[in-house]
Amino acid sequence: MAHHLLLISLLAFTCFSISSAFEPSPLQDYCVADITNAALVNGRVCKDPKLAQASDFFFTGLHLPGNTSNSFGSKVTPVNVAQLPGLNTLGISMVRIDYAPWGVNAPHTHPRASEILTVLEGTLYVGFVTSNPENRLIAKTLQKGDVFVFPVGLIHFQRNVGYGNAVAIAALSSQNPGVVSVGNAVFGSNPPIASEVLTKSFQVGKNVVDRLQA
Numbered sequence: 001m002a003h004h005l006l007l008i009s010l011l012a013f014t015c016f017s018i019s020s021a022f023e024p025s026p027l028q029d030y031c032v033a034d035i036t037n038a039a040l041v042n043g044r045v046c047k048d049p050k051l052a053q054a055s056d057f058f059f060t061g062l063h064l065p066g067n068t069s070n071s072f073g074s075k076v077t078p079v080n081v082a083q084l085p086g087l088n089t090l091g092i093s094m095v096r097i098d099y100a101p102w103g104v105n106a107p108h109t110h111p112r113a114s115e116i117l118t119v120l121e122g123t124l125y126v127g128f129v130t131s132n133p134e135n136r137l138i139a140k141t142l143q144k145g146d147v148f149v150f151p152v153g154l155i156h157f158q159r160n161v162g163y164g165n166a167v168a169i170a171a172l173s174s175q176n177p178g179v180v181s182v183g184n185a186v187f188g189s190n191p192p193i194a195s196e197v198l199t200k201s202f203q204v205g206k207n208v209v210d211r212l213q214a
Contacts, residue, residue, distance in 0.1 A: 026089050032056045033081050033088035044088045057086035066098035073103025080176055087175040097168045099160035107157045113177030115150040115170050122166025128156035187212040
């Protein structure tokens with residue numbers, strides 16, 4: 001009995017030590033990303049805080065409309081740690097999204113962040129798809145001032161369903177949320193996914209897969 005109590009105590013102490021060694025919150029006021037440092041770490045290396053300047057925490061440009069002259073009719077302008085070094089370790093970022101009439105922000109995921117989107121102008125049809133096995137579409141039409149949340153990792157999209165331009169601002173719960181465009185990932189990977197895999201997975205002919213990959 002004493003042996004079991006000792007074992008349980010040691011296990012509890014070990015778990016406590018491991019949990020205590022992990023600190024999810026920043027351990028300093030800020031950690032401005034050192035973009036000149038090529039070290040591979042989980043995030044960006046901090047530069048000397050004594051060298052931090054106001055410009056490390058500043059970005060300008062979200063007042064400018066994005067160029068939607070492309071096949072999707074949309075443009076995403078990101079403000080993450082790559083554009084704003086002061087975001088490093090803070091777990092936040094944002095984007096401006098511009099949509100031409102009937103433009104779409106194609107289905108995609110953010111592997112490291114949830115997203116909360118606010119419509120500034122126009123009317124957007126937005127939605128996300130739940131995970132297997134349900135794969136349920138949860139969607140809604142949003143007007144100016146409306147807010148919608150896309151949970152982390154789930155495939156989601158937006159489409160401008162108005163006759164004029166639309167604009168949205170979105171915040172994400174990571175300084176580097178990442179983005180995986182479904183079409184590009186599946187049919188535009190480098191090197192390409194074998195056509196045998198895609199024809200079997202999507203139950204379509206090889207000519208369809210070849211056309212999509214092209």
